[in-house]
Amino acid sequence: MDQGSLYLIINLMETQLKSSPEELIQKFKSLKTRSDLAMLLEIKEDFLCKILYGVKERKKYRKFEIQKKSKKIREIHAPPKNLAILQSKLNTILQLVYSPKPCVHGFVKGVNRSILSNANPHKGKRHLINIDLQDFFPSINIYRIKGALMSYPYNIPTDVALVIAQICCRDDGIMPQGSSASPIISNIICRSLDNELMQLARCLKCNYTRYADDITFSTSLFRIPKELAIINNGVSLGKKIISIIEKHNFKINTDKVRYSSPLERQEVTGLTVNEFPNIKRSFIRQIFGILYALEKHGYEATQKRYMDKYFKHSRGAIELKNIVTGKISFLKMVVGEDSPLYRKIVKKFNNLRLSEEIFIKPIEELNPYPLRGKCPKNQPWNKWFSLYKDSVFLLEITDSDRAKHTGTAFYIGNRLLATAKHNFQYKDISINMGNDTIPYESNYPEYRINDNAADAGIIKITSNILDNNPWFQTQLRLPEIGEEVIAIGFPCLSQRNPTLVMHIGVVEALPVNYATNHRFIQVSFQSGGGLSGGPLVDKRGFVVGIMVENIFYLAEPNVPSRPYGQAVPVEYLFDVVQNFSMEPNLKQKV
Secondary structure (H helix, E strand, O other), rough: OOHHHHOOOOHHHHHHOOOOOOOOOHHHOOOOOOHHHHHHOOOOHHHHHHHHHHHHHHHHHHHEEEEEEOOOOOEEEEEEEHHHHHHHHHHHHHHHHHHOOOOOOOOOOOOOHHHHHHHHHHHOOEEEEEEEOOOOOOOOEEEHHHHHHHOOOOOOHHHHHHHHHHHOOOOOOOOOOOOOOOHHHHHHHHHHHHHHHHHHHHOOOOOEEOOEEEEEEEOOOOOOOOOOEOOOOOOEHHHHHHHHHOOOOOOOHHOOOEEEOOOOOOOOOOOOOOOOOOOOHHHHHHHHHHHHHHHOOOOOOOOHHHHHHHHHOOOOOHHHHHHHHHHHHHHHHHHOOOOOOHHHHHHHHHHHOOOOOOOOOOHHHHOOOOOOOOOOOOOOOHHHHHHHHHHEEEEEEEEEOOEEOOOEEEEOOOOOEEEEEEOOOOOOOEEEOEEEEEEOOOOOOEEEOOOOOOOOEEEEEOOOOOOOEEEEEEEOOOOOOOEEEEEEEEOOOOOOHHHOEEEEEEEEEEEOOHHHHHHHEEEEEOOOHHHOEEEEEOOOEEEEEEEEEEEOOOOOOOOOOOEEEEEEEHHHHHHHHHHHHHHHHOOOOO
């Protein structure tokens, strides 16, 4: 454990206040003397004086440095234990009495505020301005804290406000970065700043948010208001903004002022907001990279390599599995637990069995996940059909009575074909690939299924015949009801040469089969004949399901019946592939 972390650890029992939140609020509003403050903090007054004035604990801050992502150094001043306990108690009390402005999203407890809520107001805007306040915490001193606490809405007496300010500051009168009370104090200090910037943003028809020292403005106006900024071979902030910030004794870090248009990546507190709040691709690639390394090299080797690269100078052991679960939790907060990306990563992590499994909702309880971002304006069905037509194959199946049946399979990469599991009920199967027909042999290809999955299976091709074929990309999401989709396959039974066709329709329902408890995607077109096993594709070209069954609705007399098709979500297929690659006992021929 490094020195900084050691001094930041506080005994939770010592920082816990015995009074109820209602009592704490009432005591805070009734503060008159230093004795009242000691009672509020649940310590003796002479002990409070001893901490602040007796042994000069305010001089005993421990300084250490941490490296930012920009490779610059940030100084942290960790308070001594007794002072840290007071600051932690004070933070708890101030959080109860502090009423955050709608624009404030950092260091606020009890309300749904985070970097995600800070980014949401700026999604899909035409213009985006990021401003950073220089030396944010050190620019707040004991006199500013005292003045803020004496003014509305706190109205604390002068002597008490001074003592609170002394608790929050070092002996030089500067508020340290490293105190648990510094964030909430900074929000209190910025109350007037937020009021004026919100009013300015309202007049300019802009959005304004602040997360600690990160200030963001955005607008959908065709031209960015000159009062906000002037864009000319760079960005120059408007005089009004500069004057408001400097009026409240803050400085702008000119090196971190950034303007973004929709043609470039727009970022707010680390999240991309061009279309919707999202995580950087580099962060996602890092998670997949760690999971791949764990699967290939094992935990011990991957842990050592990761520590050597990122925590070489750390004095304590940091478990890689805890780092991964932390990254996954952050991903869940941003994209949600129904996100295809989140579900895919959690499934991969759980299959490694490094620790207790992360809970993931069953497919049967999953909510539909919309197509995120910009979709093609014109229908792209011909594009996807032309791209993938050489990657959809006819299955010719012969039953025990020598009767012929057909099905469809499609290429998903890594020499794997996906299809419906019920196509494996007979072993006499051949795969029609253009002019060639490859009969089923002892181990060429190998058929693999998972009995726990729904109607989904895969075929392993042991040659390189498909290595140059484009493969279908899958996405673990449920399409929305009313969303347009297509199915590609070979539905013809009686023709000598079955034809590859494309069915276009919409998703009608997402029912759950009460007998098997598996979920289905109900589509408006028929899926009978040899279409079983074919891909169900969305507008983005992702496979979201596998066609499995044709249903005939039995209507009342004199009412025409209407057939419709059903598909299983592609996530069932993903489970088959995962188990196929991770479980040796599943590598059996059917």
